[in-house]
Amino acid sequence: MPKPFRIGIAGLGTVGTGLVRIVQEHAALLDARAGRPFEIMAVSARDRKRDRGVDLSAYRWVDDAQELASDPEIDAVVELIGGSEGLALDIVRTALANGKHVITANKALLAHHGFELASLAEEQGVSLAYEAAVAGGIPIIKAMREGFAANQIKAVYGILNGTCNYILTEMRETGRSFTAVLEDAQAQGYAEADPAFDVDGIDAGHKLCLLASLAFGVKPDFDALKIKGIRHIKVEDIAYATELGYRIKLLGIARRGDDGRIVQLMEPCLVPTGSPLGAVEGVYNAVYVEGDFVETSLLTGKGAGERPTASAVVADVMDLARQIRVPTFGVPAQELEQAAWAVTGETRSHYYLRLHVLDRPGVIADVSAILRDLNISISSLMQRGRDPGQPVPVVLLSHETCHADMEAACEKIAALACSVEEPCLIRIEEL
């Protein structure tokens, strides 16, 4: 009888509860697959009394989750508390320092402290596993570290936040505003009461940092990430995008340029409707990987929710029980480089630019002159409706242009007397 693999669970929210459920429902299946049983030795959460719909009576209850990190009966601590600092960070640090494996779903923690924690894990000869931290229903960490290990990765693109993708999809399908859809999503439990982490792109940004690290062998660096969320996206922009053959997606981009510098961006982008990422709708997440040998591969699945996320946590537990050990970010931590990040202003793209300007003679000429002076070349222009003296929308698509020039153009156009609203500028990614 092989030695059981013993875990302690810190945090019993939806994911922790899902983890317990899998262990209880699939004990025999998991034992057969891992070649050894695994056991929940102890659990810890803030509120012992809360009914979580699962029977916890077989597990030792620990009031102070910190104790799990030094519990001699535990091989691996599953950290499901969340947050980049405080208790989660303390537990993970202590567990690793005590020679215990750590499994976490905590993207914020790794985006901020990934390099330190990966180094600590390696010094101690243990694993820091985090499949559940990025797109739970997609085995993307494993794919990046193992499945695509033969490749020099050229780029990774991701739709990494289900709440944002759901909101954008709903806005397109129903024509309701961001605010209305968000309120609805909150009422239905699809969005948090405080939606900032989701809709401002922070959650997705954390995930992108981890993918960029895996793709390019660099230290995760959340501070180097430029983030724009989806609050400013209007239904009219979604409608114009649709008309032009695009969807608007909150897109994470990690791409190595010819000069070796890495572009790392999280912002709404126009992607072609029929493209692999354009077709990913609703709460689904997707990651699109370009490697020099595998060419392109797209992985799609649910990004959140109790069951898919718990499935990813258990995949990590199984890996550890099977003694599968891979460096945290694909190469030994000491070989992770400090990335040379591209300056966002220097990135080049096609752009979508939507203005609200007063319908008066000479307005298009003024706008065109600004663009010409910045060497921005227009591939199409569309002016909808005529309403002399009143605001009308004007939509422009640019040829490939430097980002800083587009921003300068936006500033100048906003300053025109005819301009009645901040222009809306969105990058186009022709995937």
Place this chain on the structure above:
Amino acid sequence: MPKPFRIGIAGLGTVGTGLVRIVQEHAALLDARAGRPFEIMAVSARDRKRDRGVDLSAYRWVDDAQELASDPEIDAVVELIGGSEGLALDIVRTALANGKHVITANKALLAHHGFELASLAEEQGVSLAYEAAVAGGIPIIKAMREGFAANQIKAVYGILNGTCNYILTEMRETGRSFTAVLEDAQAQGYAEADPAFDVDGIDAGHKLCLLASLAFGVKPDFDALKIKGIRHIKVEDIAYATELGYRIKLLGIARRGDDGRIVQLMEPCLVPTGSPLGAVEGVYNAVYVEGDFVETSLLTGKGAGERPTASAVVADVMDLARQIRVPTFGVPAQELEQAAWAVTGETRSHYYLRLHVLDRPGVIADVSAILRDLNISISSLMQRGRDPGQPVPVVLLSHETCHADMEAACEKIAALACSVEEPCLIRIEEL
């Protein structure tokens, strides 16, 4: 300096050449990721003189590939010869018996001898790895064995042959016949001179057997697989499918029924145009997995070609160099069950049925009577064009019906005096 991982390559066709290319181009990257160097010790192929576009001078040439299987300098034999019997089988058996790991891209070998070889590998404590055998550009073996290891798998659906998918896509887009598109594909090197393995569904069938084994913990059983290829698919059927909101795909289905029996089918199916699999076009492969916790996950990538397939071979090499060991079919071989396969005739589906019948009064009544007598209920009927006394197409969609009844109906309709051509029956999968 850790011990290098040493491989011998048997077979230097496109995949073998690609493997050499990756090792030469990415030596430093692979070393860093694996934590140890890996070395090609020896190579073998039929024709030593052929120019393969890569420099083989650094590797020992072995005329008899069998020698690799007992070469004391080799840790793993990479079998890229192909074929389910003969040399490939001999080499794999001998290598495993000699305690060497085997990496293979040979789906035919595993579909026919997978259980025997997996058992032998386990007895010897070595791995039998085959990521490249199924959809090279998609890390699906790893996803099934490791990424989704927490799940009871409910179903796996796959588009597993790029040649077929390319032909069907071309037929739809250009309106050219199967034969014309196939000839073109052969001329361009996308299809083999003898296309039977591809277009008759055998290659895809081999792959499906492996996925079914992984999904359900059963012995791979190619003989239990019902296969229908794509030769009989006509442009008009593709056009009607499009009009009805479907694509025709050669679809592999492995699904466990409520009675525990497993449906294993490889046949052209109608899938909704906007569904995840409906959107997979051209040479791409895709696998759609339903698990009880992960819910649904779709993985897409190139299924063939030198570079994606070699990428998958190297992923296996990296796994072995990293000492990642997982049972061949996800659970120890002795725990693989003999599946209870569902009888195809008893499977239930919606169906597409296209007839060519003489345009005469009473024909629809005759057809309808046959269907009624078999308890087949029609959800829609469409008759195109009117040409009294001449053959016209009639397209019917059925409600959920037993397969055997549909086949019986086809037989009876074919026997009607008004029937001028074998009816075309295609399963509908509403994914």
